Amino acid sequence: MSEFAELHEELRAVARDVLKAPAPGWDLFAGAGWTGLEVPEDLEGAGVSFAEVAVILREMGRAAARTEYLGAGVLGVGTLLALEPGPERDDLLQKTATGEAVPVAVVGPGPGPFGMNETRLSGRVEFIPDAAAASRLLILARDTRGEPVIVDIPTGTAGLRVEAQPVVDETRRLAVVTADGAEGSVLRFAGDPEAAAGRLLDRAAVAIACDSLGLMEAMLERTVAYAKARQQFGRPIGSFRRCSTPAPTCSSR
Amino acid sequence: MVGPENAGWQVAQETLGAERGLTMLELAERLGNAGFRWLVEACRDAGALGDSLVADRLAAFETEISALRSMTARLVSSHHAGASGPADTSIVKLYYSELLQRMTDFATEVSGLPAHAIRRKPASSGWESGAWLLDFIGSWEWTIPGGSSEIQRTIIAERGLGLPRG
Numbered sequence: 001m002s003e004f005a006e007l008h009e010e011l012r013a014v015a016r017d018v019l020k021a022p023a024p025g026w027d028l029f030a031g032a033g034w035t036g037l038e039v040p041e042d043l044e045g046a047g048v049s050f051a052e053v054a055v056i057l058r059e060m061g062r063a064a065a066r067t068e069y070l071g072a073g074v075l076g077v078g079t080l081l082a083l084e085p086g087p088e089r090d091d092l093l094q095k096t097a098t099g100e101a102v103p104v105a106v107v108g109p110g111p112g113p114f115g116m117n118e119t120r121l122s123g124r125v126e127f128i129p130d131a132a133a134a135s136r137l138l139i140l141a142r143d144t145r146g147e148p149v150i151v152d153i154p155t156g157t158a159g160l161r162v163e164a165q166p167v168v169d170e171t172r173r174l175a176v177v178t179a180d181g182a183e184g185s186v187l188r189f190a191g192d193p194e195a196a197a198g199r200l201l202d203r204a205a206v207a208i209a210c211d212s213l214g215l216m217e218a219m220l221e222r223t224v225a226y227a228k229a230r231q232q233f234g235r236p237i238g239s240f241r242r243c244s245t246p247a248p249t250c251s252s253r
Numbered sequence: 254m255v256g257p258e259n260a261g262w263q264v265a266q267e268t269l270g271a272e273r274g275l276t277m278l279e280l281a282e283r284l285g286n287a288g289f290r291w292l293v294e295a296c297r298d299a300g301a302l303g304d305s306l307v308a309d310r311l312a313a314f315e316t317e318i319s320a321l322r323s324m325t326a327r328l329v330s331s332h333h334a335g336a337s338g339p340a341d342t343s344i345v346k347l348y349y350s351e352l353l354q355r356m357t358d359f360a361t362e363v364s365g366l367p368a369h370a371i372r373r374k375p376a377s378s379g380w381e382s383g384a385w386l387l388d389f390i391g392s393w394e395w396t397i398p399g400g401s402s403e404i405q406r407t408i409i410a411e412r413g414l415g416l417p418r419g
Binding site: 126 | 366370
């Protein structure tokens, strides 16, 4: 097994254990070092890559964990890392690693829904993961020249409203984020802003895919275990081909 | 005891057959009228009617609904005439339940995230209420109980087509 594969196996085993806690949440993850995985070491993070975060996400999917890790730990940190280095960004990264801050990225379908009038932000977007648990929001928006930027706004700022948006899946905490002339500080992306905004959307998609993978693996395992244990007509139901066929299809996908 | 001893399967098939005929007629009409109309509306609301793939699926569903309604009408009249085939109710139950599942699945997909925000169905609603995700979840109450789709296929194969027992 390669060095990385071994490392990931270890991380996976630890993650599976940590997620057995009754109500795994931000403080627990900060203590385990997960909120700062991608944060540079000189800012109290572990300085590792998304590949390691992906291991955690897969385990969270497997556990159907109800946490704000996606919005803040994955998308928030990813957003901060995509910005031009600076004191505000670095301070936030450090506070995220220690667990003091919960910066949730509002990436939505892209920067389209939010626009700026000088320093005031306006717009509305639905189904944002974990916004209600945030200490501050990092909202992807277009500035007055139409360039994608990040607007950093603490929760509770006048003109900013976050309303919980419950969905059928009770393990997800989504919200509607509305800004109506809310004041925030504008942070610029490093490099090409359109490309950076696009990469944030890609990050969100891959993160959901990792979560979904963990979920499907857990469901396949439980289904196979049940098919082996449940008996009907004097034999395990898995021995009836009609019961066992869907499992290999699921497995090969 | 209803019917002769050890003839429970035949008695159950007879009563299920009678019940199934009229029940299926109503369900087919509900799915084919309001159900299909709401599905088209969901596609319109999602701005998807202009998509050729969506239009193709809707045309396919309309065709399948026509087949379902014709099947259920025939089921009732042939049962009344005492001329039902041994697998008729299985064919209709299988066809209806899987069509219901495919339609509610498609409606959920077309509706996107907003469908996930609807967490209650109206108390009086049927299997197609327009709360598509809940309708899709509910459709498994048709494909599993009352003889699962797998069992229905076995009945059709053995009693309908006379294929050897597996």
